[in-house]
Amino acid sequence: MLTVFEALQTGLFSNPIFGLIGSLASVVGVILALYFYLKGRRVRQLVYQITATRTVVVRAGQASRLKALFDDREIKTDITAAQIALWNQGKRSIRSRNILEPIVICTAEGTSILEATVRRTSRDLVGFTIGENMLNEGRVLVDWKILEHHDGGLIQLIYAGGVDVKINVEGVIEGQRSIKTFYDPWTS
Numbered sequence: 001m002l003t004v005f006e007a008l009q010t011g012l013f014s015n016p017i018f019g020l021i022g023s024l025a026s027v028v029g030v031i032l033a034l035y036f037y038l039k040g041r042r043v044r045q046l047v048y049q050i051t052a053t054r055t056v057v058v059r060a061g062q063a064s065r066l067k068a069l070f071d072d073r074e075i076k077t078d079i080t081a082a083q084i085a086l087w088n089q090g091k092r093s094i095r096s097r098n099i100l101e102p103i104v105i106c107t108a109e110g111t112s113i114l115e116a117t118v119r120r121t122s123r124d125l126v127g128f129t130i131g132e133n134m135l136n137e138g139r140v141l142v143d144w145k146i147l148e149h150h151d152g153g154l155i156q157l158i159y160a161g162g163v164d165v166k167i168n169v170e171g172v173i174e175g176q177r178s179i180k181t182f183y184d185p186w187t188s
Helices: 004-011 016-040
Strands: 046-050 055-058 068-070 073-075 079-088 099-107 113-121 129-131 139-143 152-160 167-173
Touching: 046 167, 079 099, 079 167, 099 152, 113 129, 113 139, 139 152
Parallel strands: none
Antiparallel strands: 046 079, 055 079, 068 073, 079 152, 099 139, 099 167, 113 152, 129 139
């Protein structure tokens, strides 16, 4: 007479479908373990996005009697406004001490920035500040006290150039080699 274990072993466990189900369960288990590990990791991830629409404040050559002056100097190119959102997409906070190389918003080819302002922050305690001593070289230094998950700010640049001027953000955060541009398929 067979024991219950021997009966199960000869009947159920020897069935090829049972082996296939066990193999599939193992693969699904490994995939789920990887997914939940990656989802739960606490990393710093500073990202930025340049708003899709830029506004031409003054178009060069369109107004015959209008002149644009900045610090008593005539601007002979377009003057454009762009907004850059900068935030922590990661789950680990980013403090100013975690900035290994300064965070700088740069315009292509050193296009002169006329004005840079912090338009909005997610919370007052973020403490966003901008340095304006390199605006003529097309660079704005950005700093903050702390960016927790989804904390950030919106910075507006008014620069002497057209809507096609490239803008990027440079710098290094501890645990993050480069700052990534945020891609949102719903707004593109």
